[in-house]
Amino acid sequence: LLYSCARPVGPDPRILALLGDRLADAATEMPRLRAVPAAAPHEEEQEPTGPRETAVVLVGDGSIDAAANADVHRVSRLFWETHAYDYMTVETAFVSLTPPGVPGGLERCRRLGARRVIVVPYLLFAGGLLERVWAQALAYAAGHPDLDIRCAEVIGDCEVLADVVLDRYEA
Numbered sequence: 603l604l605y606s607c608a609r610p611v612g613p614d615p616r617i618l619a620l621l622g623d624r625l626a627d628a629a630t631e632m633p634r635l636r637a638v639p640a641a642a643p644h645e646e647e648q649e650p651t652g653p654r655e656t657a658v659v660l661v662g663d664g665s666i667d668a669a670a671n672a673d674v675h676r677v678s679r680l681f682w683e684t685h686a687y688d689y690m691t692v693e694t695a696f697v698s699l700t701p702p703g704v705p706g707g708l709e710r711c712r713r714l715g716a717r718r719v720i721v722v723p724y725l726l727f728a729g730g731l732l733e734r735v736w737a738q739a740l741a742y743a744a745g746h747p748d749l750d751i752r753c754a755e756v757i758g759d760c761e762v763l764a765d766v767v768l769d770r771y772e773a
Contacts, residue, residue, distance in 0.1 A: 610670075610673065611726070611766055611767075611770070612673055612676075612677065613673075613676055613677045613680045613681075614766050615684070616762050616765065616766055617677075617757065617762075617763075617766060618677070618680060618681050618684050618685055619685065619762070620757050620760070620762055620763070621660070621681050621685060621722055621724065621757070622681070622684075622685030622686065624722055624754040624755050624756075624757070625658060625685065625686060625720060625722050625754055627754065627755065628720045628722070628752045628753065628754035628755070629653075629656065629720060629752070632720075632752045632753065632754065633752070634743075634750050634751065634752055635739055635740050635743040635751045635752065635753065636743065651717045651718040651750060653688040653689045653690070654688070654689070654690060655690065655715075655716060655717040655718060656689050656690060656716060656717070656718040656719070656720060657689060657690045657691045657692070657693065657711035657714060657716035657718070657719045657720075658681075658682070658686050658689050658691070658692040658693070658719070658720050658721075658722055659692075659693050659694075659695050659704065659707035659708060659711060659719060659720070659721045659722065660674070660677065660678040660681060660692055660693070660694055660695070660722050660724050661694075661695045661696065661697060661704055661707070661721060661722065661723050661724060661725075661735050662674030662677075662694070662695075662696050662697070662724045662725075663696065663697050663698070663699075663724075663725065663731055664696030664697050664698045664699035664700045665699055665700065666699055666700075671696065671700050674694055674696070674724060675694050677724060678692050678693070678694040678724075679692070681722075690711075690714065690715070690716055691711065691714060691716075693707045693710050693711055694707065695707030695708075697731050697734050697735055697738075698734070703738060704721065704735055704738035704739055704742065705738055705741070705742045707721075708721070708739065708742045708746075708749075708751065709742070712746060712749055716749070717749070717750060718749070718750040718751070718752070719749060719750070719751050719752075720751075720752050720753075720754060721735060721739050721751065721752070721753045721754065722754045723735050723753070723754065723755075723756050724757075725756045725757065726756060726757050726758070726763065727756055727757075727758065727759070728755075728756050728758070732756055735753065736753055739751055739753055
């Protein structure tokens, strides 16, 4: 059996743009995470939260390989500088195996003064890891009802991802 491995997707500009799309969708279309039913409409009224009051937590899968974790930090920084520069900050967190976890990333954003935090999974597809990201974010939201927490979708199956994978294969 012969096989070959392509380079990791990493901070490809096209992937960063997809993450930017997922962030924009979450900021405008995704509902706030709630551990309890939504409040009555008159209790919901607040000033709109803009990007300067919104932080982002980019969540990687986590690894025992320090270089892989460093790559996620690199993606996070490049994402902030290229597609999330209007936001308060972009923090890095991991689903498992290495700190900080999703709650740690959310807590850092809260302490920095964010009124809203958007969790952006740096995951190609939905599945068990995404469910863990959502579960950790929901558990944190239950203890911090004053913080507007939203979760973006994964990168997902799309033409751009197929092009990136094909480019890696051909390289």
